Structure formats: C-alpha cells, structure tokens
Amino acid sequence: MKKRTVLLSALTLTAGLASAALVQNTYKKGLKIAMLPKIINIPYFTTTDNGGLEAIKELGGIGKAVGPSDGGASSQVSYINTLIAQRQDAIVLAANDANALVPSLKRAMAQGIKVVTFDSDVAVEGRQIFINQAKSDGIAKGQIELLSKLMGGKGEFAILSATPNATNQNTWIKIMQDELKKPAYKDMKLVKIAYGNDDDQKSFTEMQGLLQAYPNLKGVISPTTVGVAAAARYLSTSPKKGQVMLTGLGTPNQMRSFIKDGTVTAFQLWNPGDLGYLAAYAAAALASNQVTGKEGDTFTAGKLGKYTVGKNGEVVLGPPTTFDKANIDKFNF
Structure with a gap:
C-alpha cells in the first residue's frame, strides 16, 4: 500500500511537471519578431522596443527593432516591405497612419506574417491584435x-x-x-x-x-x-x-x-516597457497558433499574466498612472 501511494505521488508530480512544461512550450521557439515603432531613437519608443525585445528573448525568439527617423507613413511602409521580404514571423508596430499602412500589412498577413499594433492602431483589417496602452x-x-x-x-x-x-x-x-x-x-x-x-x-x-x-x-x-x-x-x-x-x-x-x-x-x-512586452507576447501567441485575435481568446504574457482579447482584437494593458513630486522617484523608465 505504501509503495502504491509513493508511486501515485510520483506519477502526480510527473504529470504536474509535464503540464507545466506543456504551458511553457506552447510558444514556438525561434520565432522571428520585429518591433517597428513610429520613430526610432526617442525615449518612449526605445523603452517599448526594449520591453518587446525582453519578451522575445524570454520566448527563445529572434528579435530586432527597426524603424524610421521621421513620423511619415511612407517611411514605415518601406520597413514593412523589407520585413516581409525577410520572412519575419510577426511584425509589431506603432502606426504612423491608420490607413496608409494597411495594404502593406495585408500583404504581410497574406504571406502568413502575424501583425500586432501597439500604442497607435491601424484599421482593423490591417492587423490581428491591437495592444492598447489603456482605454x-x-x-x-x-x-x-x-x-x-x-x-x-x-x-x-x-x-x-x-x-x-x-x-x-x-x-x-x-x-x-x-x-x-x-x-x-x-x-x-x-x-x-x-x-x-x-x-x-x-x-x-x-x-x-x-x-x-x-x-x-x-x-x-x-x-x-x-x-x-x-x-x-x-x-x-x-x-x-x-x-x-x-x-x-x-x-x-x-x-x-x-x-x-x-x-x-x-x-x-502607462509603463511603455510593459506595452512593448505585452505586444511581443501577443505576436508570439499568434505565431504559435495559440490565438487568432478573435474576441475571447486568451494568452499568458510572461510576468504580466493572463490577457483576454476584446472586441475588434483589442487587448488593454491597463490604466495610466499620474506622476507628481510625491511618486516620480519611484519610477525609472
């Protein structure tokens, strides 16, 4: 009886570990994910990009951040076309224009590349998920x-x-x-x-x-x-x-x-690093076939926990914070 109890405990532990491993392995390894901000080399988007790259590294993927030095939509289109040619698994971008980028993004999706927007969205037909920093x-x-x-x-x-x-x-x-x-x-x-x-x-x-x-x-x-x-x-x-x-x-x-x-x-x-981090996890969830971007889909975004896709593929990071003399030194980003 004692041996059987020990055996059952061992089997339970093994099953639990296997289940945990299964959760960890639901994201594909080696995913190529590109962060494409509105503009490079400004503190806000440097922070979002770094958050995204942190997530991609956690996931065992291959990440990079590229983007224009101006806020023009045509400059972003050029980068999108290059990322398509490089056969990225996902593009994560903050859009400079709601409509001008859509034809290029539709072409990307037609070739199996997943598209996630964050910070600033495009028309719904141009992406699968939009990560909104807050309502x-x-x-x-x-x-x-x-x-x-x-x-x-x-x-x-x-x-x-x-x-x-x-x-x-x-x-x-x-x-x-x-x-x-x-x-x-x-x-x-x-x-x-x-x-x-x-x-x-x-x-x-x-x-x-x-x-x-x-x-x-x-x-x-x-x-x-x-x-x-x-x-x-x-x-x-x-x-x-x-x-x-x-x-x-x-x-x-x-x-x-x-x-x-x-x-x-x-x-x-809001915390821009968390915004980029969540967007990268959403891209990985799409590229790993965990979610499709439909309302009600759920995925786990590392340290940020579980998120649910809302109407029109929107995922909300959370409410913004008010900073003043009393709390500003508690934050470093």
Whole structure:
C-alpha cells in the first residue's frame, strides 16, 4: 500500500511537471519578431522596443527593432516591405497612419506574417491584435480632468499633439472635445490644436508659438512624450512658468527635472516597457497558433499574466498612472 501511494505521488508530480512544461512550450521557439515603432531613437519608443525585445528573448525568439527617423507613413511602409521580404514571423508596430499602412500589412498577413499594433492602431483589417496602452476614453478623460484640476476649472487651453494623422492622438482629442461639452468643464475653452509631428524642435517651436499667440492661455495638454518634454523645456525658461499649467503623457525620466523645478505639477503615462512586452507576447501567441485575435481568446504574457482579447482584437494593458513630486522617484523608465 505504501509503495502504491509513493508511486501515485510520483506519477502526480510527473504529470504536474509535464503540464507545466506543456504551458511553457506552447510558444514556438525561434520565432522571428520585429518591433517597428513610429520613430526610432526617442525615449518612449526605445523603452517599448526594449520591453518587446525582453519578451522575445524570454520566448527563445529572434528579435530586432527597426524603424524610421521621421513620423511619415511612407517611411514605415518601406520597413514593412523589407520585413516581409525577410520572412519575419510577426511584425509589431506603432502606426504612423491608420490607413496608409494597411495594404502593406495585408500583404504581410497574406504571406502568413502575424501583425500586432501597439500604442497607435491601424484599421482593423490591417492587423490581428491591437495592444492598447489603456482605454482611450480613460486616457482622454483623465487628461481633461487633470488639466481642469491644475487650472482651477477655468480658462483657455491648447493641445499640442504629435502628427495630424496619428490614430491614438486623434481619438483622444475627439474624446476630449466631447468631454468639454459637460457642465463640469463649461468654463474651459480649447483655443488651438497644434502639431509638433513628434519632433523635438518642432514641438518646442509650437509651444513657443502657443504662448505668444494666446496671452491668456492657462494650460496645455500634450498627449505625446516628445511634445510634452519639448513644451516643458520651453516653459521652464519662460516668464509663463508657473502661470501656464502643462500636462500630458510623458515618461518619468524625461519629466523628472521639470516636476522638481516646478515647471510641471503632474502628468500621466502607462509603463511603455510593459506595452512593448505585452505586444511581443501577443505576436508570439499568434505565431504559435495559440490565438487568432478573435474576441475571447486568451494568452499568458510572461510576468504580466493572463490577457483576454476584446472586441475588434483589442487587448488593454491597463490604466495610466499620474506622476507628481510625491511618486516620480519611484519610477525609472
């Protein structure tokens, strides 16, 4: 009886180990996955790329990050075509345009290459899964709510966006405009939407222009990491420092000095490294035939745990964090 009990325990343990091994082995090894950000060599996308490459390494895949030095859709199309020719198993990209990239991405999918978008989406027919950093209405409403708090609920403000065709930016701005129709924001007036094209110097110049053109300006929202850092840099040496409330979406490492010198009181963002990490795992799940991108599909993304695919192939990373003097030194990205 004792021997049989020991044998059963051993069999149970073996079965458990085998089951765990099966879970670990559901992702194919040696997958070729390419990260394609909107623009290379800016801190935000360097961080998303590094998160993606970390995930690909964990999965035993072959990862690389490539991309244009400008925010044009045609530049991304060129890279997509090259990745198709290289027969990548998956392309993970942040789109510079919702529609212009679709023909190339459809060609990639027709050849068996899986396509995952993150940060900024394309039309649904151009990819299988979109990794959204947070719910779009949550981001947009959170930005308006934060600026309203900083401005005391009244005054003129402007938006300093990225490119005019950026899907995520335009979605957020539309929601912000709708939000402003609510009674709570009746004393706030959006006077201008400016575009810095995710270029540091262009964003710097646009911020300068906003302060000159609107002498009564009380606030600026820049929902782009390049824009908010460039705007803060201009504001930090301007007589308007402390008078114009600047917020937006930025990384703690970019914004730390501006928080500490009082240029900026608070801003928001999700963890971009986790965004890239989750997107790479989604790509691997597709390429390993774990999921197809249909609503209800589930997959496990390493340290981030289990995720479920929602409507139209959307997967949401999670809510953004508000950073200020009290917590900014707790973050390093």
